[in-house]
Amino acid sequence: MKLNNRLSTIADMVSDRYDHVWDCCCDHGFLGHALISGLSAKIHFVDVVKPLIDQLQLQLEKQFPRSENWQVHCTDLRTIILPASEAKHLLIIAGVGGDLIIEFVQKILSNNPNANIEFMLCPVRHNFKVRQALIDQGLGLFNEKLVFDKGLYYEVIHAGREAKQSIETMGSLMWDLSQQPHRDYLEQNIAHYQRAVRSKPEEFSEILYAYQKLKSGIVCID
Ligand SMILES: C[S@@+](CC[C@H](N)C(=O)[O-])C[C@H]1O[C@@H](n2cnc3c(N)ncnc32)[C@H](O)[C@@H]1O
Structure with a gap:
């Protein structure tokens, strides 16, 4: 299945250095689906809507019988608890509003204080506010890109505690x-x-x- 420009830009920004990659708010799971074959990480699909997750599970079982490569989670992202270990996690949150992304990031960090987490964020609007919230959480910038898709602009922000470069509220590298x-x-x-x-x-x-x-x-x- 061909990804749109926004999702394919995000997919291209995911490197193969994680143990777990989380397609959060996955909807039909297009992004995570595209990542399964190309990465050694386990791909997790998270959405709060049960029928979506049930349908995705059936589809993944057919296409990727090795279920150790993926897992589905029907849950509110605000409550997610990551496996406590040295594992490296990338949480991708795309296609939801900036205010919700801010809430998700705050909750995920406070619920998982010892986890090794990076975020790949692509808000729908309120990028400036999201960036300010990331700065307030002490996160730095790994990479960022500006994407034009179906007449709209999106910012993709790859951030984490271990990133050396500071995040600028109006963007920098992009x-x-x-x-x-x-x-x-x-x-x-x-x-x-x-x-x-x-x-x-x-x-x-x-x-x-x-x-x-x-x-x-x-x-x-x-
Ligand atoms: C517009 S879709 C985004 C799909 C995909 N990530 C993208 O970028 O195209 C938003 C999805 O977020 C899910 N969602 C909204 N609030 C959520 C929450 N609190 N926890 C988990 N999923 C949530 C919705 O069920 C919906 O499937």
Whole structure:
């Protein structure tokens, strides 16, 4: 099955250095499904909707009879407890809103204080807020990419406690302002926060300033 541009970009960013890769909020499991054959990690599928998980289980049993390579979990991601060991986990959370992603990350980290966790996040909107929350949680940046898919832009953020590079609220590595789609996305953010500043200047002027500074080429990395 062919992945859309957003999911295939995420899949390409997953390296083969994990013991467990979690396709969180997996829905039909397209992403995890695409990862099973290419990685040595065990692939976990998590969703809160039982009929989706039951159907996915039947499909996986048919296609991948070696069930040690995958596992399905019908559960609320907020309650997930990772196996306590030295194992390395990558949790991918894509296709849900930024506020929900912030809540998931906070809960996962507090429920699993000793686990070795990295996150691959692709929020629907509120990227700035997600990035601020990751910074507040003490996470750093491994990699990030900007994706254009079906008329919408998405940011994919690969973050973890062991990453050396700091996360920037308006993004850093993902920008290539020599490319028109990147310039368009930057303009889109500036226009969005210009409107937001009119109603709540105290909340949004700093964000607007960060994007404007990026446009003027004076990126300030503190
Ligand atoms: C739009 S789909 C995203 C599918 C896929 N990750 C993607 O990026 O295309 C959102 C999925 O999140 C699941 N979901 C929402 N809240 C959840 C929660 N608290 N725990 C686990 N799954 C949840 C929904 O059931 C739904 O299948």
